[in-house]
Amino acid sequence: MNASRSVVEPRNPNLNVSRSANLPHVPGIRSGNYIFLSGMGPIDPDTGERRHGPIGEQIRLTLSNMQHMLESAGSSMDRVVRVHVVLADIADIAEMDRVYRDFFPVSPPARTVWSMQLRFGNGCEIECVALAGR
């Protein structure tokens, strides 16, 4: 089970941002028992374009894309062990939390939140580690 390293691809190709923007990373890697997802921003699943609405909407969009990514890899949101939420503005933490809890209704994963400079004017960037399998 160790030494395996396979790529996690979203079923919806619009969410494969690294491929569409020709960036040298993949959406995620499955390795042993774990899935490591790359940092994701608010991408519209219908167009593959960034969508910069209010921060709550950006969080919802990003987390629903993360859910899609995990489910594409045969995992799920309740297998997430640790999340990193990077915000452009730490003042958005309460609004982030309001939306975030809908995605992890019980026993939420470990999480670290901070703010720093993000790409493309995104309001958030979210990455996670999850257990593979169901």
Add this chain to the structure above:
Amino acid sequence: MLDIIAPPRPGLDLRQHYGHWQSPAVRAGGFVFCSGLLPIDAEAGERRHGTLTEEAHVIFANLKLLLAAAGSSLDHLVQAHALIYDSIEYDVLNRIYRQYVGAAPPARTVWDARSEAGFKVQLDVTAAAPDALAGNAGPALREALAPPANDALASAAVRGGDFVFVSGLTAADAVTGGPVPQTTAEQTALVLDHMQRVLKEAGSSLRQVVKVNVLLHSMLEAPNMNEVYACFFPDPPPARTVCGARLPPGIKVMIECTALGATR
């Protein structure tokens, strides 16, 4: 299996006190993943704002409690991210940090970031869970590898379970003492070349990297970093997150990674 670690003290239930939708730590697959540790009073749940020194002491006390509750300890840390409000206090952080990590410290990356409520420091860590890894005969439980890089309080790499955790590396680690080249592209090449050596020493390689975190002094430099970066990694490359951060003077890029260890 995925175990939610309950708050070891009533004050550390940030979900109850501050509505933060998170568990204090989750144990899964041989590792303990901790939520960002903040200077919160372990009994009362009050925010303990203070100097960076004071805040860091509270954080480490809380971390000890949390790791004990998860069947781990400070000696089992494999990776630490220290987020400080201003890198001008880097040496102050180190002064406290060295009191808590032993002679074989975890892989570490330090950067400037804003944490909630204006705290000066936040710690994001992963530790090995000895019980869970004990049945896993092959790899070392936790082994600090390679001599410390420029950051004397970090091991360049730490092996834990099936993985190798590599500290945030900069061009200054690659050219110890010498002048550091100026461009982001040149620095990226130096850092990844050095990372390759560190991984090799740890019995791994760039081909086995699963996750990379890149910190750039300016996000406008991302294309320059990407161009060089792409030459070092196999196709398909690893998962990755890129953020902009204030880095030490002259440093344009800092890169850390997690890789699979040696094939057994």
